[in-house]
Amino acid sequence: MKNGKFITLGIETSCDESAASIVADGRELLSNVISSQIDIHTQFGGVVPEIASRKHLENINMVIDKAIKDANCTVDDIDLIGVTYGPGLVGALLIGVAAAKAMAYACDIPLVGVNHMHGHVAANYLEHPELEPPFMGLVVSGGHTNIIFVEEYNTCRKLGGTRDDAAGEAFDKVARVIGLGYPGGPKVDKAAREGDKAAIDFKRVYLEKGSYDFSFSGLKTQALNYLNTEKQAGREINVNDVAASFQEAVVEVIVDKAIAAALEYDQKRIVMAGGVASNSRLRELICERAAEHNIEVLRPSPILCTDNGAMIASAAYYAYKNGERSGFDLDAVPGLEF
Amino acid sequence: MKILALETTGKYGSAAVIDDGRVYCAESSGEMNHLKEIIKITGEALEAAGITKKELTHIAASVGPGSFTGIRIGVTVARTMAQMLDLPCVAVSSLESMAENVKTAAMESGCETVAAVINARRHQTYAGAWSIKDGKLINLLDDRQYMIEEFLEQLAGNRVYFVGDGIDAYEEIIQAETGLEAYVMAEGKLRYQTAEAVAKLAAEAASEGNVVGYEELMPDYMRLSEAEQRLKEGTLSDKIKKLNRRG
Numbered sequence: 001m002k003n004g005k006f007i008t009l010g011i012e013t014s015c016d017e018s019a020a021s022i023v024a025d026g027r028e029l030l031s032n033v034i035s036s037q038i039d040i041h042t043q044f045g046g047v048v049p050e051i052a053s054r055k056h057l058e059n060i061n062m063v064i065d066k067a068i069k070d071a072n073c074t075v076d077d078i079d080l081i082g083v084t085y086g087p088g089l090v091g092a093l094l095i096g097v098a099a100a101k102a103m104a105y106a107c108d109i110p111l112v113g114v115n116h117m118h119g120h121v122a123a124n125y126l127e128h129p130e131l132e133p134p135f136m137g138l139v140v141s142g143g144h145t146n147i148i149f150v151e152e153y154n155t156c157r158k159l160g161g162t163r164d165d166a167a168g169e170a171f172d173k174v175a176r177v178i179g180l181g182y183p184g185g186p187k188v189d190k191a192a193r194e195g196d197k198a199a200i201d202f203k204r205v206y207l208e209k210g211s212y213d214f215s216f217s218g219l220k221t222q223a224l225n226y227l228n229t230e231k232q233a234g235r236e237i238n239v240n241d242v243a244a245s246f247q248e249a250v251v252e253v254i255v256d257k258a259i260a261a262a263l264e265y266d267q268k269r270i271v272m273a274g275g276v277a278s279n280s281r282l283r284e285l286i287c288e289r290a291a292e293h294n295i296e297v298l299r300p301s302p303i304l305c306t307d308n309g310a311m312i313a314s315a316a317y318y319a320y321k322n323g324e325r326s327g328f329d330l331d332a333v334p335g336l337e338f
Numbered sequence: 339m340k341i342l343a344l345e346t347t348g349k350y351g352s353a354a355v356i357d358d359g360r361v362y363c364a365e366s367s368g369e370m371n372h373l374k375e376i377i378k379i380t381g382e383a384l385e386a387a388g389i390t391k392k393e394l395t396h397i398a399a400s401v402g403p404g405s406f407t408g409i410r411i412g413v414t415v416a417r418t419m420a421q422m423l424d425l426p427c428v429a430v431s432s433l434e435s436m437a438e439n440v441k442t443a444a445m446e447s448g449c450e451t452v453a454a455v456i457n458a459r460r461h462q463t464y465a466g467a468w469s470i471k472d473g474k475l476i477n478l479l480d481d482r483q484y485m486i487e488e489f490l491e492q493l494a495g496n497r498v499y500f501v502g503d504g505i506d507a508y509e510e511i512i513q514a515e516t517g518l519e520a521y522v523m524a525e526g527k528l529r530y531q532t533a534e535a536v537a538k539l540a541a542e543a544a545s546e547g548n549v550v551g552y553e554e555l556m557p558d559y560m561r562l563s564e565a566e567q568r569l570k571e572g573t574l575s576d577k578i579k580k581l582n583r584r585g
């Protein structure tokens with residue numbers, strides 16, 4: 001406890017960010033340290049699991065130390081340790097889990113394993129102090145595209161998910177195909193601002209009527225086919241137009257389904273999370289469409305959209321309040337479901 | 339000196355506490371259960387030694403070579419415990435500790451050389467060899483990556499006691515090697531890594547002042563990741579899709 005507040009340390013190593021953060025009373029951000037490996041992985045064109053695991057090991061202790069110091073706390077102030085135990089890359093996850101367990105054991109601090117996706121949703125509790133469940137959640141990240149009905153803290157009903165590629169994954173793949181490189185999402189977003197979103201007719205895949213599932217894998221093939229055709233015809237390719245048209249196809253489907261879900265479940269709020277929630281066109285279109293139905297759209301600031309320890313701390317706090325505890329036998333679960 | 343030693347580089351995980359030369363060891367129940375059981379066996383080793391974690395003076399870990407994942411579990415737990423308990427660390431080689439563990443058995447079976455061999459697949463190994471002189475191990479072949487055939491060739495003329503999971507993989511190749519004067523293979527639990535030997539070597543190292551801060555306790559993988567290897571060789575592009583997660 002510090003100044004009468006419950007102090008949680010959140011640890012996150014599910015992919016290529018080693019992150020730790022101190023959060024007071026589950027809502028108030030006291031520190032947020034993120035050591036990104038993006039520069040290292042860029043030369044390989046994507047995250048290399050073995051390298052990510054090696055870097056996490058080298059970084060994690062320093063990151064934890066800095067998170068505690070930046071918050072002007074000491075280890076003795078910490079009431080709870082929350083750690084991501086899945087989903088993610090197994091070798092990456094286990095660094096965070098091993099460090100969290102060793103710390104919990106060495107310092108006699110309670111431990112809670114956190115579902116990374118619940119963490120993404122919880123990022124909103126840090127940003128919006130008044131936000132409480134229930135609400136409609138839209139998680140769009142590098143590995144996930146989910147519409148979830150958040151009934152209570154850390155209780156989510158999955159209404160739909162991707163059947164193949166996640167939204168962020170589609171951005172990354174198409175970015176590679178059109179030569180924008182890695183990480184693709186922000187680069188496509190930027191290029192799209194200079195492009196014509198009606199230039200190419202990318203297919204909108206809605207699947208069965210009423211389904212909240214997604215399918216984005218066809219977009220990469222379509223982009224490849226388009227590039228080939230243009231090349232064979234000797235036409236110059238406008239990368240900005242491809243980016244804008246592709247992005248519009250992804251964003252439209254996501255927005256339509258999220259609005260439909262909010263209406264069906266009679267929810268007046270859509271809460272976004274995950275790296276793709278930073279996409280400027282997605283924000284623009286979802287706000288526009290939501291306003292027509294008097295639905296409010298919430299999302300975290302970009303720094304809390306991508307992976308961070310703060311969202312894990314917040315989710316851990318609410319799990320702990322709900323009586324959840326993890327034992328020292330906590331294991332990494334790479335394929336953990338929502 | 340009261341040292342906690344962790345060994346998770348092979349298929350059986352273990353933790354040991356060495357207190358004034360006496361070693362108390364706890365083993366993981368199954369194979370490859372390192373992450374799940376490491377804290378439990380750490381607690382068991384401390385309990386067997388009758389001390390609390392606050393009484394520890396050093397944290398030691400077997401830093402490899404061995405399973406990359408296994409190495410990371412032990413080293414991460416050791417680093418974090420040392421960080422939180424404010425203790426120095428000791429790095430121990432998995433190969434050397436295996437050799438140390440079978441030293442007596444080797445002498446008893448008439449071998450003057452110990453070879454520790456870890457399987458790195460496709461005829462590759464992480465290995466090292468020592469001569470036993472006056473009950474001490476003297477380095478004979480450096481710890482590094484060897485092809486099993488190359489390693490055996492360099493041991494020609496020796497009476498060799500083999501230890502390590504390299505035996506499981508290359509038993510037939512070792513048996514077929516005609517250059518060796520004689521050979522014996524470690525059997526049962528003696529064949530694999532154990533924290534007991536790590537603790538003993540750590541106590542020696544610590545008494546000689548060979549300790550590091552927790553930030554400097556580093557894995558010894560003995561090998562670059564495949565992606566880095568390919569980047570170095572210039573063969574990355576054809577493999578890139580298989581290596582990264584979202585190809």
Ligand SMILES: Nc1ncnc2c1ncn2[C@@H]1O[C@H](COP(=O)(O)OP(=O)(O)OP(=O)(O)O)[C@@H](O)[C@H]1O
Nearest residue numbers: 141142143144168185186189274275276278279307
């Ligand atoms: N402005 C943007 N527009 C579109 N996509 C973006 C934008 N910014 C980031 N992204 C995408 O977001 C993804 C990263 O988000 P995040 O860090 O939440 O995913 P992750 O943690 O890798 O995946 P998960 O949480 O599902 O395991 C990447 O695929 C990236 O391209």
Ligand SMILES: [Mg+2]
Nearest residue numbers: 116141306307
């Ligand atoms: Mg994420």
